[in-house]
Amino acid sequence: MNKILFSSISKKFVMATAGLFLLLFLPVHLLINFMLLKSDPEPFNKAAHFMATFPLVKVFEIVLIGAIMIHITWGIMLQIQNWLARPVGYVSGSKADTSFFSRFMIWTGSSVLIFLVLHFFNFYFVKLGLVPGDAEDFYSIAHNLFKLPMYNYIYLTCFTLLGFHLYHALGSAFQTLGLNHRIWTPVVKVISIIYAILLPAGFAFISISLWLFR
Amino acid sequence: MKLTLKIWRQKNAKSKGNFETYQMDNVSPEMAFLEMLDALNKRLVEEDKDPVAFDHDCREGICGSCGMYINGHPHGPIPAITTCHLSMRFFKEGQTVWIEPWRAKPFPVIKDLIVDRTAFDKIQIAGGFISVNTGAAPEANNILIRKKDSDNAFDSAICIGCGACVAACKNASAMLFVSAKISQFALLPQGKVEAIDRVRAMVAKMDEVGFGNCSNTGACEAECPKQIKLTNISRMNREYFKAY
Ligand code: SF4
Ligand code: FES
Numbered sequence: 001m002n003k004i005l006f007s008s009i010s011k012k013f014v015m016a017t018a019g020l021f022l023l024l025f026l027p028v029h030l031l032i033n034f035m036l037l038k039s040d041p042e043p044f045n046k047a048a049h050f051m052a053t054f055p056l057v058k059v060f061e062i063v064l065i066g067a068i069m070i071h072i073t074w075g076i077m078l079q080i081q082n083w084l085a086r087p088v089g090y091v092s093g094s095k096a097d098t099s100f101f102s103r104f105m106i107w108t109g110s111s112v113l114i115f116l117v118l119h120f121f122n123f124y125f126v127k128l129g130l131v132p133g134d135a136e137d138f139y140s141i142a143h144n145l146f147k148l149p150m151y152n153y154i155y156l157t158c159f160t161l162l163g164f165h166l167y168h169a170l171g172s173a174f175q176t177l178g179l180n181h182r183i184w185t186p187v188v189k190v191i192s193i194i195y196a197i198l199l200p201a202g203f204a205f206i207s208i209s210l211w212l213f214r
Numbered sequence: 215m216k217l218t219l220k221i222w223r224q225k226n227a228k229s230k231g232n233f234e235t236y237q238m239d240n241v242s243p244e245m246a247f248l249e250m251l252d253a254l255n256k257r258l259v260e261e262d263k264d265p266v267a268f269d270h271d272c273r274e275g276i277c278g279s280c281g282m283y284i285n286g287h288p289h290g291p292i293p294a295i296t297t298c299h300l301s302m303r304f305f306k307e308g309q310t311v312w313i314e315p316w317r318a319k320p321f322p323v324i325k326d327l328i329v330d331r332t333a334f335d336k337i338q339i340a341g342g343f344i345s346v347n348t349g350a351a352p353e354a355n356n357i358l359i360r361k362k363d364s365d366n367a368f369d370s371a372i373c374i375g376c377g378a379c380v381a382a383c384k385n386a387s388a389m390l391f392v393s394a395k396i397s398q399f400a401l402l403p404q405g406k407v408e409a410i411d412r413v414r415a416m417v418a419k420m421d422e423v424g425f426g427n428c429s430n431t432g433a434c435e436a437e438c439p440k441q442i443k444l445t446n447i448s449r450m451n452r453e454y455f456k457a458y
Contacts, residue, residue, distance in 0.1 A: 082427055096287065102429060176430065180448035
């Protein structure tokens with residue numbers, strides 16, 4: 001049984017499925033974040049409150065945290081095995097013509113993870129009551145954070161790296177899930193690229209607006 | 215043409231190994247890469263030195279044994295050819311050429327540029343066949359096969375098991391090779407009978423011998439001398455999901 005659950009293809013399957021789920025969640029988060037641009041804190045705080053209390057969302061939250069954990073753990077597991085499979089490298093490097101960002105998934109992913117930890121300390125752990133703060137006023141917490149240049153630097157860097165991560169994500173997940181098609185695979189690749197640009201751009205837009213124009 | 219060769223020399227599987235530098239003065243652009251190495255070896259023998267060990271057999275691109283990693287590319291910088299088909303006219307006067315063995319844990323170096331590729335044989339033995347009683351050749355037209363399927367099966371079957379995909383992959387994954395071997399059967403009616411057992415056994419063996427996991431970078435497809443496509447890996451995954 002373990003052999004099946006932890007075979008190379010099964011691990012890739014788990015990785016891809018968890019990743020796809022996370023891809024679905026990000027636009028939802030972005031839409032809520034756009035409410036930060038309003039001068040009235042009410043709508044954003046209401047949305048945050050809804051996300052924190054509505055039962056169905058709570059179920060979704062557990063699945064989401066699970067997906068994040070799995071995506072990270074499986075990713076590290078796969079990466080370590082991959083490093084072990086090539087104990088001695090090449091002196092002349094690798095000049096193969098590959099999709100560029102696909103080579104750095106572990107590093108772009110790790111940067112996103114670092115941001116995620118910071119993000120959890122700033123918001124999620126406040127909501128859970130693990131870190132002091134007003135869980136009913138995420139609007140002010142966010143606005144205060146975006147006033148700090150340092151926070152914006154980190155934010156923008158991490159979202160750029162997230163974009164690099166996403167660039168390879170969708171197409172790769174479809175390939176792993178065996179969803180390969182003469183016509184649709186190139187379409188999925190294009191969607192993946194558009195998604196990888198637009199989504200981080202949306203988050204970055206909010207960051208820059210609040211930092212420089214408020 | 216003058217060339218500087220940096221060749222990996224390693225006495226045996228246990229010794230450490232290092233790069234040796236060799237100056238080649240009279241390389242003709244008409245030479246094949248292996249002929250150039252033959253010339254070097256002739257010289258080394260004359261100088262009473264140990265010649266460079268490298269694998270080769272057919273020298274016409276079909277046996278898959280001439281694997282070596284040349285200047286950052288398995289089988290050298292020209293796409294879709296094996297080392298034995300690589301011509302010296304693709305190299306420039308005064309160029310430095312790095313020649314390394316395949317690097318992967320399941321492909322340990324035996325000597326110099328020769329690696330042990332029995333890991334591939336083990337995967338093949340696990341399921342890369344169909345079980346039929348041989349005898350007189352059966353009538354080929356008894357089982358009708360769609361042209362498209364037979365073409366696709368053939369495109370997968372031309373994998374020569376050279377291991378360049380593993381050598382090129384940053385994860386030392388063998389998935390292109392294994393998926394080609396699975397696909398060539400999965401696409402044909404004769405192969406469907408044992409499809410489930412085959413994919414289970416071959417994937418399990420591939421994992422067991424210690425190859426890495428594919429992360430869809432596409433280096434294998436870019437470097438494969440027989441242009442085996444990544445779609446094979448997708449098909450292997452589908453076959454695997456179907457089998458469980
Ligand atoms: S898939 Fe290509 S690179 Fe890999 S073993 Fe077969 S022929 Fe060689
Ligand atoms: S020697 Fe046979 S493929 Fe090169």
